[in-house]
Amino acid sequence: MTTMTTTPLWCDRCGEAATAAAHPACASARQLEPPRFCPDCRRRMKVQVLPVGWSAVCVEHGEIRG
Amino acid sequence: MPEILDQARTQVLGDGVGLDQAGVLAVLNLPDEHLPAALQLAHDVRMRWCGPEVEVEGIVSLKTGGCPEDCHFCSQSGLFTSPVRSVWLDIPSLVEAAKQTAATGATEFCIVAAVRGPDARLMKQMREGVAAIKAAVDIQVAASLGMLTKEQVDDLVDMGVHRYNHNLETCRSYFPNVVTTHSWEERWETLRMVRDSGMEVCCGGILGLGETVEQRAEFAAQLAELNPHEVPLNFLNPRPGTPLGDRPVVEGKDALRAIAAFRLAMPRTILRYAGGREITLGDLGTRDGLLGGINAVIVGNYLTTLGRPANADLELLNELKMPVKALSATL
Ligand code: SF4
Ligand SMILES: [Zn+2]
Numbered sequence: 001m002t003t004m005t006t007t008p009l010w011c012d013r014c015g016e017a018a019t020a021a022a023h024p025a026c027a028s029a030r031q032l033e034p035p036r037f038c039p040d041c042r043r044r045m046k047v048q049v050l051p052v053g054w055s056a057v058c059v060e061h062g063e064i065r066g
Numbered sequence: 067m068p069e070i071l072d073q074a075r076t077q078v079l080g081d082g083v084g085l086d087q088a089g090v091l092a093v094l095n096l097p098d099e100h101l102p103a104a105l106q107l108a109h110d111v112r113m114r115w116c117g118p119e120v121e122v123e124g125i126v127s128l129k130t131g132g133c134p135e136d137c138h139f140c141s142q143s144g145l146f147t148s149p150v151r152s153v154w155l156d157i158p159s160l161v162e163a164a165k166q167t168a169a170t171g172a173t174e175f176c177i178v179a180a181v182r183g184p185d186a187r188l189m190k191q192m193r194e195g196v197a198a199i200k201a202a203v204d205i206q207v208a209a210s211l212g213m214l215t216k217e218q219v220d221d222l223v224d225m226g227v228h229r230y231n232h233n234l235e236t237c238r239s240y241f242p243n244v245v246t247t248h249s250w251e252e253r254w255e256t257l258r259m260v261r262d263s264g265m266e267v268c269c270g271g272i273l274g275l276g277e278t279v280e281q282r283a284e285f286a287a288q289l290a291e292l293n294p295h296e297v298p299l300n301f302l303n304p305r306p307g308t309p310l311g312d313r314p315v316v317e318g319k320d321a322l323r324a325i326a327a328f329r330l331a332m333p334r335t336i337l338r339y340a341g342g343r344e345i346t347l348g349d350l351g352t353r354d355g356l357l358g359g360i361n362a363v364i365v366g367n368y369l370t371t372l373g374r375p376a377n378a379d380l381e382l383l384n385e386l387k388m389p390v391k392a393l394s395a396t397l
C-alpha cells in the first residue's frame with residue numbers, strides 16, 4: 001500500500017528532516033534524480049531507473065513511480 | 067587563427083589523421099576567443115569523416131548498486147555511504163525498457179551492470195534478457211558488465227551482443243587516484259579481448275575527476291591509440307556520499323574545448339554525449355557540442371540519474387537537420 005502524505009517528514013533526496021523550504025539544493029537536484037529516501041519513514045528505497053521514468057520501493061510504504 | 071587549428075585543418079580535416087597528445091593539449095589550452103573556431107573545425111571534421119547522422123542510444127541498469135569496486139565518482143560502489151541500494155531488473159521490465167528505447171528511434175540499447183565482472187547469475191540473466199529483447203524489439207544490443215574473461219567475451223558474442231562498453235574513465239597516469247581496486251591495465255586487457263572478438267569497442271570516460279588539462283590530453287591520446295568504435299564522454303555529476311561528491315562540475319567552456327579536442331584526436335569515432343551534460347552544459351551548451359564534434363547521444367534516463375526527455379533531444383536534432391541514424395544503416 002502506498003501511503004500518501006501531504007507534508008513529507010523526510011527529504012527524499014538526503015534523508016534529513018524535511019522542514020518547510022529547507023532543502024532548496026535537494027529540490028533542484030531532484031529534477032535530475034529519482035528519490036532515494038522514503039519521505040514517510042526515511043528508509044533507503046530500492047530505486048530502479050528506466051529509460052523512461054523510475055520506480056522506488058519502500059519496504060514499509062510501498063512503491064512510488066515517476 | 068591559432069597555429070594548432072591551421073595544422074588540424076590540414077591534418078585532421080584534410081587527411082583524416084587525428085591530433086597527437088601535444089596537439090590535443092594545444093586545443094584544450096585555446097583561449098575562449100578561439101573556442102568557436104575550434105568547435106566549427108571539429109564539426110567540419112565530424113561531417114567529413116562521420117557524416118551528418120547522429121546515433122541515438124538508450125541505456126538501462128540490469129543490476130544497480132552494491133559494486134565491490136571503489137571508483138571514486140560512482141554512487142553504485144558498495145564501499146561508500148551512497149544512498150543507492152542494490153536492485154536487479156527482471157526480464158519483462160528489461161524488454162519493456164528496450165521497447166521504450168526503440169520507440170524514440172534509437173538503434174542502440176545498452177545493458178549495464180554494476181559489477182567488477184559478471185558472475186554466472188549475471189551471464190544467465192544476460193543470455194535470457196538479450197534473447198527476449200531480440201525476439202520482441204528491433205534494436206541492436208550492447209552491454210557493459212565490467213571486466214571479462216575470454217570465455218565471457220565469447221559468450222556475449224554468441225548471444226548477439228554487438229558492442230561492448232568498458233570505460234578507461236581517465237588517463238593512465240591519473241587512474242590510481244580514482245580507482246584502487248583494479249588497474250587501468252586490467253581494463254585495457256578486457257578491451258583488447260573485446261576488440262579481438264570482433265565486437266565493437268566502446269570506451270570513454272569522465273572529465274572533471276580532478277585530472278589536469280595535461281592529463282585530459284593524455285587520456286584523449288590513449289583513447290586514440292585504442293581507436294574505439296565509440297567514445298562516450300561523461301562530465302562528472304558529483305554524487306552524494308562518494309569521494310568526489312564535493313568536486314565542482316566542469317565549466318561549460320572547458321567541456322566544449324574537450325569535445326572539440328577529442329573529436330580532433332579521433333576524426334572517425336562515434337563521439338557520444340553521455341552523463342553530466344545537463345548540469346555542465348545545459349540546453350545551450352548541448353547544442354554547441356552537437357555543432358562541435360559530438361555525433362551521438364544517450365537519450366532518456368541514465369543508470370541512477372535522470373536525463374532530459376528523449377523528445378527534447380530529438381527535437382533539437384531535427385532543428386539542427388541532423389538525421390537520426392537508422393537501424394538499416396547500422397547493420
Ligand atoms: S566498477 Fe562500475 S559500478 Fe563498480 S564502482 Fe566502478 S564504475 Fe561503479
Ligand atoms: Zn534534502
Ligand SMILES: [Zn+2]
Nearest residue numbers: 038041058061
Ligand atoms: Zn517508508
